[in-house]
Each structure stands twice: as structure tokens, then as C-alpha cells.
Amino acid sequence: MNRLIDLRSDTVTKPTPEMRKAMFEAEVGDDVLGEDPTTNALQEKAAHLLGKEAALFVASGTMGNQLSIKAHTQPGDEVIIEGGGHAMNLEGGAGAVISGVQFSGIPGNRGIFDAAQVEEAIRAEDAHLPVSRLVVIENTHNRGGGSVFPLKNILEIREVCTRRGVRMHMDGARLWNACVASGISPQEYAAPFDSVSVCLSKGLGCPAGSLVLGSKDFIKRVHRFRKMVGGGMRQIGFLSAAGIYALDHHIKRMEEDHRKAKKLAQGLATIKNIRINPEEVETNILFFDVSPSERTAKEVAAATIKRGVRVHPTAKTSIRCVTHLDVSFDEIDQALEVIAGVMKS
């Protein structure tokens, strides 16, 4: 059998030989003492790329989002986010535990919402009500199907937030995909936000790591919270070297991942008992529905894995596929054959 085709997530990628070489050769030091030269270089590079004063390496996207929420809020505050947002739904309830905040999930269209919705969601000043402190925007939006958040909406939301004294954080786990798909630079996307978190270990193909970006004061606060949760690590230059390599070599190529996702979606649309609109696929994530087959997503996923293709069931009849640098165009064809075979059987 050919090797397993893993479409569950872009987190499954393994470092390329060139990335491994960069990691192997990295100069390292103790980052808790601020002495890891490669991590310092990565943080400077990322701050420059996103046009923010400072950046901090953190272990994961979850740590990046949750420490940002912590640094922006007080216990009892409310965080406004789209109802399917990762920071509210898929981070183990961390907002309640780490920051003591509650979330207000607003409805989105494939994860996208607008300024009027934010205006409505921001609470009035009243002792009965929580304080609306922060808006979180996810770009691209994972459960929205890799949708790209329009810059126009972000700028209009910024205007509302500035007027109402509310801060803004971007969960940019896949910001790079949004930039490649839209042609908007990371700096333009980051400018309206008080803070941004970006991931190195998704489409960029690094083994681990994320970055939080913002003002120097904000990053100082995040740095303290990183220590509190045990996220201060020592010779992480090995990971940072992978990050520098990926920022230099793995952003532009994501355009390929987007074409692979489109090809996959178009193929899936021709398979009986699958529902998907390929027009909606903007980046490297797609969802399809298997309800016409009267089988559950888990049953379909269990059948495809037997034939060498891993997909990710996300709800009773919904399956997610993500393309990435460890899956080729040929493997997309093979995956389509397998899925078509499973849906026929």
C-alpha cells in the first residue's frame, strides 16, 4: 500500500530535510534568560513582518490566544467571538480557567461577521452586565471552512471597537493562508489589531511553536503569563530556526495547498452522496457533508482509513479535510478515488 494520505490537518506535516538542516545548525542559548540568539532573531523577524513593536515565541496556538486574552482582560470580562471560534470552542475551556472570562458567541457566515453585529454585541454600561473587553477575529476561520476574513469588515469593526473602548485580538493561526489567498500583506492585516497570534506549526510546516505580537508593554505582560503557565523554555532556538526557515520558504508555496483543496473539493462535488460547494473553498480547509449517504462522518472516516486516507470527522455528518505540504496533487487524486470507492460501497 502507498503511504497514508493524511488530510486531517495541516498540523500533521513533518519538517523537510532543509528545515531539519536549519534546525540542526541553529545557534542556541537559554531563552528564559533571553539569550537564545535564534529565538531573538525569529521574534524580531516576525515583529517586522507583521509591523508590531514586539513578538514572543510561545508553545502553541492555544497558548498564544489564551495568554493574549489573559493580558487584555480582567476576570468577569466578556470576549466577543464568532460562535464557532477556536478560542471559545476548541481550547479546553481555557478562557474560563486562565482568564475568568466569559465568551459571547455571535453568529457568522462561514465564521465572518460585521461591524453592526459587534456594535450590537458590545454591552451597555450597567452593573448587571459583564464588561465587553475584547473582540477576537479568526483569520482564516477554521470551522468556517478556511474562510478569509475581509479586511473591510476588520477596519469597520476597528472603528466600532475604538469608539466603544474595546480591544481586538486576531487568532491568525492561518494568517499566512489568508495573506496568500487575498494578496493582503501580514502587516496590513495585523495593523488594526492590538494583538495577533500566528502559528508556525500549521501550514508553515514547523514541528511546534507560535508567536504573539503586539506593543512592547503588551508583550511584557504576555511574557509574565507565559512564565506562569510554565511556557518558559530553554534552548528553543532549534524550533525558532524551523520558524525562520518556514517564514522565508513556506509562505508563498501555500498557493499550491489552496489549489489542492480546490481540486479536492471539485472532485468531491462529483461523488454521489457528498454535499460540498467547491466555490466556497478559499484556502486549504474544506468541509463536506455525507448525510445523503445515511452514514455518519465517523463511519465514513473509519472506512477511508482502511484504504489509506485519513480525514477528520467534525460533526455527525460533517468531515474536514486540510491540504498541506506533505500531500501532493497525485495524492489528492488517490484520496478522491478512495472516498468515491467508500461512498459507493
Ligand code: TLP
Ligand atoms: N487547530 C487544530 C485543532 O485544534 C483542531 C487544527 O487541526 O485545525 N486557532 C486556530 C484557528 C486553530 O485552528 C488552532 C488549531 C489553534 C488556534 C490552536 O493551535 P494549537 O493546536 O497549536 O494549540
